[in-house]
Amino acid sequence: MGNVRQKRGKLFFDFRYRGERCREYTALADTASNRKRMQSILVKIETEISLGTFEYSRYFPGSNLSEKFPTKLTLPVATQATAPTPLFRTFIKDWFALSLPSWRRSHAGTVRSSLDCHLIPHLGDIPVGEITKTHILQMRVEIAKRKGRGGNETLSAKTINRVIQLLHQALADAGEQYGFTNPTERIKRLKQRRIDILPFSFAETRLIIHTVREDYRPYMIVRFLTGMRTGEIHGLQWRYIDFERRQILVRETFVRGNIETTKTDGSQREITLSEPVYQALLAQRQRTGEQAFVFCTANGSPMDNDNFTNRVWYPLLRHLGLAARRPYQTRHTCATLWLAAGENPEWVARQLGHVNTAMLFKTYSRFIPNLTRTDGSAFNSLVSSVIDHPNAPPVSTVDVPARASMEMRP
Numbered sequence: 480m481g482n483v484r485q486k487r488g489k490l491f492f493d494f495r496y497r498g499e500r501c502r503e504y505t506a507l508a509d510t511a512s513n514r515k516r517m518q519s520i521l522v523k524i525e526t527e528i529s530l531g532t533f534e535y536s537r538y539f540p541g542s543n544l545s546e547k548f549p550t551k552l553t554l555p556v557a558t559q560a561t562a563p564t565p566l567f568r569t570f571i572k573d574w575f576a577l578s579l580p581s582w583r584r585s586h587a588g589t590v591r592s593s594l595d596c597h598l599i600p601h602l603g604d605i606p607v608g609e610i611t612k613t614h615i616l617q618m619r620v621e622i623a624k625r626k627g628r629g630g631n632e633t634l635s636a637k638t639i640n641r642v643i644q645l646l647h648q649a650l651a652d653a654g655e656q657y658g659f660t661n662p663t664e665r666i667k668r669l670k671q672r673r674i675d676i677l678p679f680s681f682a683e684t685r686l687i688i689h690t691v692r693e694d695y696r697p698y699m700i701v702r703f704l705t706g707m708r709t710g711e712i713h714g715l716q717w718r719y720i721d722f723e724r725r726q727i728l729v730r731e732t733f734v735r736g737n738i739e740t741t742k743t744d745g746s747q748r749e750i751t752l753s754e755p756v757y758q759a760l761l762a763q764r765q766r767t768g769e770q771a772f773v774f775c776t777a778n779g780s781p782m783d784n785d786n787f788t789n790r791v792w793y794p795l796l797r798h799l800g801l802a803a804r805r806p807y808q809t810r811h812t813c814a815t816l817w818l819a820a821g822e823n824p825e826w827v828a829r830q831l832g833h834v835n836t837a838m839l840f841k842t843y844s845r846f847i848p849n850l851t852r853t854d855g856s857a858f859n860s861l862v863s864s865v866i867d868h869p870n871a872p873p874v875s876t877v878d879v880p881a882r883a884s885m886e887m888r889p
Contacts, residue, residue, distance in 0.1 A: 481525055483517045485509040490517055496528060496535070497548065498658025503539050529660040564608030564657045568599050571607075574649050583742070585734040590645060597622050597642050598649075607653045612662045619643065636669035643668065676842060677804045678812040679703075681819070688866060691795055694766070697759035698774045698782075702806070704862060705750050706813035706831050709806060710734045711741070713781045715773045720760060725752040729832065733781045745834040751855040754863040814839070815846040820858040830855075 481494025490513055491504040507513040520538070527533035535548040564570070571594060579587055601618040602610055622642065625634050647663040654661045679687065684703050691699050702712055705727060714733030721728060727750040731738050741747050752760070763773060770779040784806075792806050810831070817827045824847060828839045840847070 481521050483514055483521060490514065492517065492521060492524075494521065494524060494528075495655060495658065496533065501544055503542055503544075525660060525664075564606045564653070564659075566603065567605050567607045567610060568603035570653055571599065571603075571649055574652060583734075583739050584737050585739060588735060593642050593645050598646055602646075607650070608657050608659045610650065610662055612666060615643070615646065615662060615666060636671045640668045640671065676811040677802070677808050678815045678846075679801075679808065681816065683799075683801060684812055684816070685866060686799060687795065687801075690799060692791070695791055697763040697766075700755050700759040700866065701763075701774075702809045703812055704753055704756050704816070704866075706810050706817075707750070708732065708746075708810060708832075709784055711746075713772075713774065713784060714738055716771050717764070717768065717773055718771075720773065722757075722760070725757055726750065727752065727756075738781075741832075743832075743834075746832040748829060748832050750830055753855060753859040755866045811842075814843055816862070817855075817858050818843055818846045820861045822855065822858055826855065 481492065484491055484493050486504070488509050489505060490507045490509055491502055493500070493502050495501065505517070507517065524533060524538060535542070536545040539545055575590065575594065578590075582590065597618070601621065602614060605614060619639060623633060623639055626632065643663060643666065647661065650661045650663055653659075688696060688699050688703065698712075701707070705712075707715070707727070707729065710732035711729050714731045715727065715729075716731070719728040719730055720726075729741060729746065729748050729750060732741050732746075733739075760773070767773060767775055767779075772779065772781050774782050776782065788806055793803060796803055814827060814831060817830065818824070824836045824839055828834075828836045831839070833839055
């Protein structure tokens with residue numbers, strides 16, 4: 480896919496034609512209107528290239544390349560490539576191996592699964608340069624019929640879009656290598672259904688914390704009141720707890736049995752410890768302080784998510800008569816509690832590991848009050864007044880501060 484780029488403040492076209500990279504410079508300044516104008520021209524150029532009707536001299540009459548490409552190139556209907564290309568299964572094997580060093584292990588596992596389950600079975604025996612938009616749309620129809628996870632009748636639009644995006648990346652590299660236009664460029668992604676978050680109310684949060692088994696109470700407090708992701712809290716090690724500055728340093732995550740760096744640089748952050756979290760970690764240090772991981776099994780290995788979910792989490796929700804929802808909703812709960820406490824959205828975004836407030840407002844807009852603060856003091860004051868030490872007696876779901884009992888449930 481071509482691009483509109485700039486050099487020394489002037490814009491130029493950067494695209495591929497007949498297997499060669501072409502750069503055509505202009506005298507236009509790098510402004511939004513000029514970029515938009517050139518982008519529309521580039522779309523026309525690439526459309527004509529894909530149709531085999533592009534004439535170089537018509538767009539760039541004074542270019543030296545006009546002499547090199549004097550006539551339009553008529554491409555065969557079945558292929559856009561200028562030379563024979565390997566089968567998709569052969570190309571994708573090499574592509575995967577070359578890309579592997581740049582991926583996290585968990586992402587590599589997801590890619591491998593998408594290749595083996597979807598892409599190779601449908602496209603494996605087609606030369607990579609002969610894959611057309613029709614091939615891809617037919618594949619999408621077929622995989623859309625497959626049974627999804629978690630009781631879903633079919634694969635979600637999000638999963639299907641992820642498969643097409645992976646194919647887009649692979650074919651983009653293939654197109655540059657073999658000189659053809661990526662057929663996924665003009666395939667619209669499926670519309671993804673927006674899924675509402677299901678945070679717990681403040682009363683439900685208190686009830687869960689005070690009802691859970693005593694050995695899981697510190698874990699539950701930290702989980703509900705820090706907004707950490709499952710992999711982040713399960714991969715948390717004592718060396719990343721700064722008791723002096725009252726911070727959790729999020730640096731690693733535990734995914735599919737491996738300790739890895741966080742998903743993005745923005746996910747590496749420092750979480751301010753509220754008083755209940757600080758006390759919970761002190762109590763937990765008495766249990767696992769000699770181990771590397773804060774929350775771990777008897778042999779010192781990180782907690783197993785399936786074991787916690789099936790043997791502790793869901794039975795606890797059933798016992799309390801609460802609607803079943805994934806443990807990840809504890810992260811959403813923390814975000815809504817911070818916002819209900821009146822914390823500054825920018826501060827909340829940093830605590831959650833978002834690079835800006837865009838995701839915060841998109842996901843939690845209806846939970847953001849009109850008044851804000853600048854740090855974690857309001858949240859600390861709110862939770863410290865009602866969540867005591869681990870041995871505190873159970874509380875009633877009715878005993879909730881008026882401000883904290885905002886409409887937290889969908």
